Amino acid sequence: MSDRPSVVTRFAPSPTGYLHIGGARTALFNWLYARHTGGKFLIRVEDTDRERSTPAAVDAIFEGLDWLGLKSDAEPLFQFQQADRHRAAVQQLLDKGRAYRCWMSVEELDIERTKARAEGRAIRSVWRDKDAPANDKPFVVRFKGPLEGETVVEDLVKGPVRFQNKELDDLVLLRSDGAPTYNLAVVVDDHDMGVTHVIRGDDHLNNAARQTLIYQALDFAVPAFAHIPLIHGPDGAKLSKRHGAQAVGEFADMGYLPEAMRNYLARLGWGHGDDEIFSDAQAISWFDVADVGSAPARLDWAKLNHINSHYIRLADDHRLALLTSEAHERLGTALPADGLARLEAAIPLVKEGAATIPELANLTLFALKARPLAPDEKTQGLLTDETRERMQRLTENLAEAGSWAPADLEARLKDFAAQEGVGLGKFGPALRGILSGGSTAPDLASTLAAVGRDEALGRLQDALFKATKTL
RNA sequence: GGUCCCUUCGUCUAUCGGUUAGGACACUAGAUUUUCAAUCUAGGAAGAGGGGUUCGACUCCCCUAGGGACUACCA
Numbered sequence: 001m002s003d004r005p006s007v008v009t010r011f012a013p014s015p016t017g018y019l020h021i022g023g024a025r026t027a028l029f030n031w032l033y034a035r036h037t038g039g040k041f042l043i044r045v046e047d048t049d050r051e052r053s054t055p056a057a058v059d060a061i062f063e064g065l066d067w068l069g070l071k072s073d074a075e076p077l078f079q080f081q082q083a084d085r086h087r088a089a090v091q092q093l094l095d096k097g098r099a100y101r102c103w104m105s106v107e108e109l110d111i112e113r114t115k116a117r118a119e120g121r122a123i124r125s126v127w128r129d130k131d132a133p134a135n136d137k138p139f140v141v142r143f144k145g146p147l148e149g150e151t152v153v154e155d156l157v158k159g160p161v162r163f164q165n166k167e168l169d170d171l172v173l174l175r176s177d178g179a180p181t182y183n184l185a186v187v188v189d190d191h192d193m194g195v196t197h198v199i200r201g202d203d204h205l206n207n208a209a210r211q212t213l214i215y216q217a218l219d220f221a222v223p224a225f226a227h228i229p230l231i232h233g234p235d236g237a238k239l240s241k242r243h244g245a246q247a248v249g250e251f252a253d254m255g256y257l258p259e260a261m262r263n264y265l266a267r268l269g270w271g272h273g274d275d276e277i278f279s280d281a282q283a284i285s286w287f288d289v290a291d292v293g294s295a296p297a298r299l300d301w302a303k304l305n306h307i308n309s310h311y312i313r314l315a316d317d318h319r320l321a322l323l324t325s326e327a328h329e330r331l332g333t334a335l336p337a338d339g340l341a342r343l344e345a346a347i348p349l350v351k352e353g354a355a356t357i358p359e360l361a362n363l364t365l366f367a368l369k370a371r372p373l374a375p376d377e378k379t380q381g382l383l384t385d386e387t388r389e390r391m392q393r394l395t396e397n398l399a400e401a402g403s404w405a406p407a408d409l410e411a412r413l414k415d416f417a418a419q420e421g422v423g424l425g426k427f428g429p430a431l432r433g434i435l436s437g438g439s440t441a442p443d444l445a446s447t448l449a450a451v452g453r454d455e456a457l458g459r460l461q462d463a464l465f466k467a468t469k470t471l
Numbered sequence: 472g473g474u475c476c477c478u479u480c481g482u483c484u485a486u487c488g489g490u491u492a493g494g495a496c497a498c499u500a501g502a503u504u505u506u507c508a509a510u511c512u513a514g515g516a517a518g519a520g521g522g523g524u525u526c527g528a529c530u531c532c533c534c535u536a537g538g539g540a541c542u543a544c545c546a
Contacts (some may be wrong), residue, residue, distance in 0.1 A: 117472060177544080202539080
């Protein structure tokens with residue numbers, strides 16, 4: 001009996017840049033499927049292109065996966081390190097007559113390519129059936145694909161996809177410098193890693209047919225394929241810089257929570273009835289690649305915001321305070337020494353109104369300002385003589401408050417309004433303006449309480465009594 | 472050009488031959504109101520087009536149109 005888990009999935013990014021949001025979703029689907037089936041989720045870095053692969057990109061990708069909470073069940077594999085194994089597989093193919101050396105020059109290839117294109121057929125090398133001449137010129141090794149018959153890719157998302165073998169060209173397995181190419185390496189590595197389900201982007205569907213042929217030539221079991229559609233921008237075009245963000249790091253910086261990202265990304269292209277908001281545990285128990293939609297989905301910022309605001313409400317206040325303080329630093333807000341404590345006091349009051357962390361930063365501004373607050377124009381306008389005098393009476397009233405608890409403050413404000421014979425609208429806005437310095441703030445009693453007795457009375461005094469008298 | 476994939480409200484989706492085509496986001500109107508929100512209620516909004524198959528098609532088949540991928544000694 002084998003102790004190998006029944007399902008093994010993998011995420012195989014090429015380290016040529018940051019972790020793209022589409023790639024993140026691919027990783028998420030692989031992860032979900034592995035978790036759902038009780039299998040394993042592996043990561044393989046496809047760095048066979050030495051020109052374009054960079055260590056910085058490797059770091060960026062792992063950082064992105066880490067942030068998203070997608071951990072590999074084994075040490076990540078670096079494809080380039082398997083090069084010897086890849087070359088051995090090519091030798092095997094050569095020995096079996098399923099591959100051949102090709103001495104076509106770049107120029108010759110160019111000519112053949114344009115010719116083949118004009119004739120609407122796949123390109124063929126003249127060396128496919130020619131004996132090797134005695135020479136030491138550089139050559140590549142190509143796969144010798146069948147010219148007849150068809151290859152069917154049984155795709156879990158798209159259904160069976162049929163390809164005529166004669167349409168598939170003889171792809172390069174080994175470059176002239178002896179380095180293996182992607183199409184060979186994926187097959188060998190996926191086999192060696194025991195991958196049973198290849199879940200990857202739509203853009204690989206055509207390759208799947210060629211790869212299937214290689215699997216067969218090598219006598220490897222062909223894994224199940226699932227080609228998931230790419231994510232498009234809100235306008236339906238391929239996601240690009242002008243859509244706001246592509247890298248998962250950018251989403252993090254924009255104040256989205258990883259759990260919100262997982263929920264949103266899972267919902268993009270996959271669904272479970274009418275469920276919109278669900279936990280990781282629910283996603284894992286419900287997810288099946290076969291249920292992934294076959295059409296590309298567009299990134300919808302409004303919905304992402306909605307889901308994120310849901311998770312912000314659920315999030316722990318201390319965690320939010322930390323994130324919000326980072327956001328404030330990025331925004332250039334001057335944080336007082338007790339900034340974190342002030343944030344933690346203010347966040348429960350405003351978190352329901354925030355869709356992202358920067359919004360939370362904006363909503364907590366009122367609590368962080370240092371005395372004396374610069375009065376904004378609107379508040380100045382509110383302070384007619386009548387209102388100013390009423391506010392002075394209110395300040396004196398508040399100064400006598402025995403309790404600074406929100407409920408008591410609330411009652412006190414109401415009593416004061418009654419005592420003055422006016423509605424809250426007569427002085428509420430002015431009180432708010434003075435307390436917040438013009439920033440938005442929660443309801444008045446909560447704001448008073450969050451700011452604290454001394455600070456609140458101080459702010460009132462600064463605004464109302466500066467030139468006249470002290471309290 | 473060739474091969475392949477895709478097509479339900481503005482967006483994400485449900486529907487797996489018989490539904491008043493459902494939900495969510497967004498939007499609109501109203502309620503609430505001490506700012507900004509949030510919240511509550513109500514409302515408008517969809518099967519790309521054309522042929523078939525069938526008693527009956529969003530659902531199955533074909534064609535067209537429109538998107539997209541691949542067509543590298545990139546992955």
